[in-house]
Amino acid sequence: MKELNPLLHSQLRLAVMSILMGVEEADFVYLKEKTESTAGNLSVQIDKLTQAGYIEVERGFSGKRTRTTCRITSTGKEAFEEYITALKTYIKL
Amino acid sequence: MKELNPLLHSQLRLAVMSILMGVEEADFVYLKEKTESTAGNLSVQIDKLTQAGYIEVERGFSGKRTRTTCRITSTGKEAFEEYITALKTYIKL
DNA sequence: TAAATCAGTTTATTTTATAAACCAAATAAA
DNA sequence: TTTATTTGGTTTATAAAATAAACTGATTTA
Numbered sequence: 001m002k003e004l005n006p007l008l009h010s011q012l013r014l015a016v017m018s019i020l021m022g023v024e025e026a027d028f029v030y031l032k033e034k035t036e037s038t039a040g041n042l043s044v045q046i047d048k049l050t051q052a053g054y055i056e057v058e059r060g061f062s063g064k065r066t067r068t069t070c071r072i073t074s075t076g077k078e079a080f081e082e083y084i085t086a087l088k089t090y091i092k093l
Numbered sequence: 094m095k096e097l098n099p100l101l102h103s104q105l106r107l108a109v110m111s112i113l114m115g116v117e118e119a120d121f122v123y124l125k126e127k128t129e130s131t132a133g134n135l136s137v138q139i140d141k142l143t144q145a146g147y148i149e150v151e152r153g154f155s156g157k158r159t160r161t162t163c164r165i166t167s168t169g170k171e172a173f174e175e176y177i178t179a180l181k182t183y184i185k186l
Numbered sequence: 187t188a189a190a191t192c193a194g195t196t197t198a199t200t201t202t203a204t205a206a207a208c209c210a211a212a213t214a215a216a
Numbered sequence: 217t218t219t220a221t222t223t224g225g226t227t228t229a230t231a232a233a234a235t236a237a238a239c240t241g242a243t244t245t246a
Contacts, residue, residue: 001111001128004104010203011097011146018094028224035094041204044225064212066224084184090111091177103234121193134235137196157243159193 002086005079007052012037013045017080020055020072028068046070054079095179098172100145105138107129110173113148113165121161139163147172 008014015035019026026034032042046068049055054076058069072080101107108128112119119127125135139161142148147169151162165173 001108006104006202009102009104011099011102012203014097014183015094026158032224038205039223039225040227041208043224044203047226066211068225085183087180090107091180092115099233105234125193131236132192132194133196133237135191137234142194161194161240 001089004082004086004090005083007048007054008079008083010045012041013049014083016042016049016070017054017072017076019071021077021080025069025071027062027070049076052076052079087088094182097179097183099175100141100147101172101176103138105134106142107130108160109133109138109175110165111164113163114170114173118162118164120155120163124163142169145169145172147152 008017012035016031017035019031019034020032028039028042028046031037031046033041035042037045046055046057050057052075053073055070055072058071060067095099101110105128108126108130112124112127121132121135121139124130124139128135130138139148139150143150145168146166148163148165153160153162153163
């Protein structure tokens with residue numbers, strides 16, 4: 001049984017990573033809606049993923065409004081794949 | 094994206110449940126070795142799974158030594174299956 | 187019989203997850 | 217115009233969780 005990367009073994013962070021695995025990029029508002037999380041929680045978890053180098057954040061504008069865009073890094077992708085591999089040692093499928 | 098049952102979304106509890114899904118029963122010592130956990134941590138997590146009705150614990154003897162045996166309940170099995178179903182909304186296995 | 191080991195439990199500590207409170211800019215309402 | 221209100225977040229406080237350390241009470245072993 002392999003260790004489950006604690007950075008990914010968290011509902012909200014896993015959700016964010018899962019979404020980012022499937023798209024080029026996603027902004028804060030989209031992630032918030034999709035994950036049904038509070039802004040505070042999402043902000044904290046995005047920070048942790050950024051610190052780990054799993055995602056990249058770009059702060060820009062959409063018209064006059066601020067817009068925080070996230071995308072997964074190659075390190076993040078690898079970590080995600082590894083997490084799935086580890087998971088499979090727990091749930092045989 | 095479905096909620097990940099927090100009682101199962103924990104490395105050690107998931108490991109215990111995973112093991113118990115595959116066998117009739119398993120004792121404390123076996124679970125401790127297989128999961129590579131400390132006795133204290135395992136004891137606490139077994140307690141939580143018991144409180145939730147996911148596993149049943151039987152305290153007996155193996156010769157003169159105490160022996161704590163665990164087995165999964167049908168409620169536990171259902172919860173585990175549901176957890177997997179929910180997981181699949183995050184990762185495509 | 188004293189020391190070590192076994193099979194755990196209880197308690198304390200650290201770490202996390204989460205929400206509440208906050209802030210600055212933009213828009214809407216009076 | 218100036219006062220709310222909403223938007224898009226961040227920071228901080230708190231509740232909950234994971235984990236290890238310390239403990240207990242039997243059983244071996246030396």
